[in-house]
Amino acid sequence: xxxxxxxxxxxxxxxxxxxxxxxxxxxxxxxxxxxxxxxxxxxxxxxxxxxxxxxxxxxxxxxxxxxxxxxxxxxxxxxxxxxxxxxxxxxxxxxxxxxxxxxxxxxxxxxxxxxxxxxxxxxxxxxxxxxxxxxxxxxxxxxxxxxxxxxxxxxxxxxxxxxxxxxxxxxxxxxxxxxxxxxxxxxxxxxxxxxxxxxxxxx
Amino acid sequence: xxxxxxxxxxxxxxxxxxxxxxxxxxxxxxxxxxxxxxxxxxxxxxxxxxxxxxxxxxxxxxxxxxxxxxxxxxxxxxxxxxxxxxxxxxxxxxxxxxxxxxxxxxxxxxxxxxxxxxxxxxxxxxxxxxxxxxxxxxxxxxxxxxxxxxxxxxxxxxxxxxxxxxxxxxxxxxxxxxxxxxxxxxxxxxxxxxxxxxxxxxxxx
Amino acid sequence: xxxxxxxxxxxxxxxxxxxxxxxxxxxxxxxxxxxxxxxxxxxxxxxxxxxxxxxxxxxxxxxxxxxxxxxxxxxxxxxxxxxxxxxxxxxxxxxxxxxxxxxxxxxxxxxxxxxxxxxxxxxxxxxxxxxxxxxxxxxxxxxxxxxxxxxxxxxxxxxxxxxxxxxxxxxxxxxxxxxxxxxxxxxxxxxxxxxxxxxxxxxxxxxxxxxxxxxxxxxxxxxxxxxxxxxxxxxxxxxxxxxxxxxxxxxxxxxxxxxxxxxxxxxxxxxxxxxxxxxxxxxxxxxxxxxxxxxxxxxxxxxxxxxxxxxxxxxxx
Numbered sequence: 055x056x057x058x059x060x061x062x063x064x065x066x067x068x069x070x071x072x073x074x075x076x077x078x079x080x081x082x083x084x085x086x087x088x089x090x091x092x093x094x095x096x097x098x099x100x101x102x103x104x105x106x107x108x109x110x111x112x113x114x115x116x117x118x119x120x121x122x123x124x125x126x127x128x129x130x131x132x133x134x135x136x137x138x139x140x141x142x143x144x145x146x147x148x149x150x151x152x153x154x155x156x157x158x159x160x161x162x163x164x165x166x167x168x169x170x171x172x173x174x175x176x177x178x179x180x181x182x183x184x185x186x187x188x189x190x191x192x193x194x195x196x197x198x199x200x201x202x203x204x205x206x207x208x209x210x211x212x213x214x215x216x217x218x219x220x221x222x223x224x225x226x227x228x229x230x231x232x233x234x235x236x237x238x239x240x241x242x243x244x245x246x247x248x249x250x251x252x253x254x255x256x257x
Numbered sequence: 258x259x260x261x262x263x264x265x266x267x268x269x270x271x272x273x274x275x276x277x278x279x280x281x282x283x284x285x286x287x288x289x290x291x292x293x294x295x296x297x298x299x300x301x302x303x304x305x306x307x308x309x310x311x312x313x314x315x316x317x318x319x320x321x322x323x324x325x326x327x328x329x330x331x332x333x334x335x336x337x338x339x340x341x342x343x344x345x346x347x348x349x350x351x352x353x354x355x356x357x358x359x360x361x362x363x364x365x366x367x368x369x370x371x372x373x374x375x376x377x378x379x380x381x382x383x384x385x386x387x388x389x390x391x392x393x394x395x396x397x398x399x400x401x402x403x404x405x406x407x408x409x410x411x412x413x414x415x416x417x418x419x420x421x422x423x424x425x426x427x428x429x430x431x432x433x434x435x436x437x438x439x440x441x442x443x444x445x446x447x448x449x450x451x452x453x454x455x456x457x458x459x460x461x462x
Numbered sequence: 463x464x465x466x467x468x469x470x471x472x473x474x475x476x477x478x479x480x481x482x483x484x485x486x487x488x489x490x491x492x493x494x495x496x497x498x499x500x501x502x503x504x505x506x507x508x509x510x511x512x513x514x515x516x517x518x519x520x521x522x523x524x525x526x527x528x529x530x531x532x533x534x535x536x537x538x539x540x541x542x543x544x545x546x547x548x549x550x551x552x553x554x555x556x557x558x559x560x561x562x563x564x565x566x567x568x569x570x571x572x573x574x575x576x577x578x579x580x581x582x583x584x585x586x587x588x589x590x591x592x593x594x595x596x597x598x599x600x601x602x603x604x605x606x607x608x609x610x611x612x613x614x615x616x617x618x619x620x621x622x623x624x625x626x627x628x629x630x631x632x633x634x635x636x637x638x639x640x641x642x643x644x645x646x647x648x649x650x651x652x653x654x655x656x657x658x659x660x661x662x663x664x665x666x667x668x669x670x671x672x673x674x675x676x677x678x679x680x681x682x683x684x685x686x687x688x689x690x691x692x693x694x695x696x697x698x699x700x701x702x703x704x705x706x707x708x709x710x711x712x713x714x715x716x717x718x719x720x721x722x723x724x725x726x727x728x729x730x731x732x733x734x735x736x737x738x739x740x741x742x743x744x745x746x747x748x749x750x751x752x753x754x755x756x757x758x759x760x761x762x763x764x765x766x767x768x769x770x771x772x773x774x775x776x777x778x779x
C-alpha cells in the first residue's frame with residue numbers, strides 16, 4: 055500500500071517534470087530566436103525618437119565615463135524625476151550638434167519617459183515622448199505637437215512653470231507639470247555636471 | 258458531419274458566447290476594448306493561445322494524469338502565452354505596447370481553461386480546433402462590438418480614422434473604465450432581450 | 463410622516479404625492495437660481511437651465527413611450543432632474559452639454575426601471591457623465607459679473623493652498639468669507655449663492671419636504687473633518703458644491719435612506735468622502751462622487767430591507 059503510493063507520487067512527479075522540461079525547451083528556443091529581433095526593436099524605438107529630434111545627425115553615441123559606464127544612468131534627481139542616459143548627436147562631419155537627454159518623470163498614470171535635445175547654446179531643441187500611460191483624451195495629449203512645441207527653443211534658464219511660460223494641456227495640469235518639471239530639473243542637473251564633458255570634447 | 262462543424266463554430270457567437278452569456282474573461286474585454294485595433298490584436302492573441310492550447314491538450318489528453326491536469330493545463334497555456342509575447346515583442350512592438358499587461362493575463366483567462374477542462378481534454382483534435390476557433394470568434398465579436406461603440410463615441414474615430422471632423426467633441430467617458438462597464442451592460446441587456454424574445458417565440462410555436 | 467410605511471428603495475409612489483414634492487423642490491431651488499442668474503448674467507445661465515429642463519422632460523417622455531410605460535413625464539421629477547443638472551453645471555458652457563447630460567440622467571433612471579427604482583441620483587449621474595466626458599468644458603468657470611474665465615476657490619486651494627485662495631480676495635479672511643457667502647466667486651450656477659441655498663433649505667424643512675438629518679450631518683461632518691485636517695472650516699462649507707449637494711442632492715427620496723439613524727450615517731458618509739476627495743484625490747471637489755458612492759450603500763443602510771435591489775419576480779405570462 056505504502057509502496058504503491060510512493061510509486062504513484064514518483065510517476066506523477068516525473069510526468070509533471072517532463073511537461074515542464076518540454077515547455078521550458080520550447081520557451082528557450084523561441085527566446086533565443088526572437089531575442090536579437092527584440093533588442094533591435096527596442097534600439098530602433100529610441101533611435102527613431104532621437105532621429106526626430108536631430109534629423110541631421112547620423113551617429114548617436116552614449117556618453118560614458120572613464121570606466122565605460124553610462125553617465126547619469128538611473129540618476130535620481132527628485133522623488134519622481136530620474137535621468138536615464140545621455141547621448142551625443144553628431145552629423146556627417148563628426149560635428150557635435152547637441153546632447154540628447156533621456157529621462158522619466160512621474161505623471162498621473164505612471165512614469166512619462168521623455169527624450170529631448172539640448173543644444174550647445176543652452177536651448178532645448180525639441181522634446182519627444184517615448185512612453186507614457188496617461189489617461190486617454192486628457193493627459194495622453196502630452197504627445198500632441200501643440201503642447202510639446204512650447205519647449206522648442208526654450209532657454210535652460212527659463213522658468214518652465216505651468217500656467218506661466220507653459221500652457222498646460224486642458225484639464226491635465228498634473229501631466230503638464232510632470233513633463234515641464236522633469237525637463238527643467240533634468241536640464242539643470244545636466245548643465246551643472248556636464249561642463250567637463252564639453253571641454254573634453256573640444257580638446 | 259457538416260452540421261456538427263457548423264454547430265461547433267457558431268455556438269460561441271450567441272448561445273454560448275463566452276463574454277455576453279457565460280460572462281467569462283470580462284477583465285481583458287473591459288480593459289482592451291478602448292480601440293478597435295487593440296480589440297483586433299487581443300482577439301488574434303486570444304485565438305492563437307486558445308487554438309494551440311486546445312490542440313496540444315487534445316493530442317496529449319491520454320497522457321495527462323487526472324490528478325495533474327490543472328497544473329499541466331496551466332503550464333501549456335503559460336508557455337503559449339510567453340511564446341506569443343516574445344513574438345509580439347520581436348515583430349509587433351506597437352501592438353505589444355498597446356496590449357501590455359493583458360497578454361500575460363491571458364494565462365488566467367477563465368475562458369481558455371474552461372474550454373480545455375470541459376472540451377479539449379475529452380474530445381479529438383479536429384473537434385478541439387473547431388471549438389477553439391468558435392469560442393475565439395465569440396470572444397472576438399464581443400470585444401469588437403464593445404470596442405467599436407467605445408472608439409466611435411469616446412474618440413470620434415474608427416480604426417484611427419476620424420469620423421466626424423474636428424468640431425465633434427467625443428465623450429471621453431467611453432474610453433475611460435466607466436464607459437466599458439456601461440457599454441457591456443447595455444449590450445448584454447440588448448442580447449438578453451433579443452434571445453428572450455426568440456425563445457418565447459419558439460415556445461409559442 | 464409617521465403614518466407612512468417605511469421601506470428602502472426601490473418602491474413605487476403615489477403620483478400626486480410625487481408631483482407635490484417635486485414642485486416643492488423646484489420652488490426651493492429658485493432663490494439660489496436667481497442668485498446665480500444675477501451673478502453670472504442671464505445669457506450664460508437661463509438658456510442653459512431652460513434647455514436642460516426641456517431635454518430632461520423630452521427624454522423622459524421618449525423613454526416612457528419606447529418602454530410602453532405610463533406617461534408621467536410631467537409629474538415634476540424630470541423637471542427637477544433637468545433643473546438640478548443645469549444648476550450644477552458651470553455657467554456659459556456650450557448648450558449641447560446640458561442637453562446630452564439630461565438625456566443621460568434620464569437614461570440612468572429609466573434603465574433601472576424608472577422613478578423609484580433608480581439606485582443613483584439621476585442629476586448627479588448626468589453631471590458625473592459630463593465631468594468624465596468633457597472635463598475641459600466642465601472645469602472652465604466664469605468670473606462673476608464678467609466674461610473672463612477663472613478658477614474656483616477650491617481649484618486654487620488644491621494647487622496653491624490657502625494663501626493662493628486669500629490672494630483671490632485681497633488677502634483678507636473676512637472679505638473671503640463675505641464674498642463667498644454672497645456668491646462672488648467662480649463656480650456652478652446653483653452652488654454659489656449661499657443665502658439662496660439657505661432660504662431653499664428653510665423652505666424644504668418648513669414644508670416638511672425633507673427632514674433635517676442628512677443636510678445637518680453632511681455639513682457638520684464637512685465642517686469638522688476639514689477643521690481637523692487644518693483647513694478653514696468656514697471656507698470648506700462655503701466653497702464648492704457641498705451645500706448645494708447636501709441640501710438638494712443628498713436628500714433625494716429615492717436614493718437616500720429612510721430611517722433617521724441610517725440618514726445620519728448616510729450624511730456622515732457623504733461629508734467624510736467629500737472631504738477625503740478634496741484633500742487626497744486628484745479632484746478639487748468631490749460632492750458628486752461622494753453622494754453617488756453613498757447612494758450605492760443606501761439600501762444596506764436601512765435595516766428594514768425587504769428584498770435585495772435588482773431582484774425581479776419572474777412574470778408568469
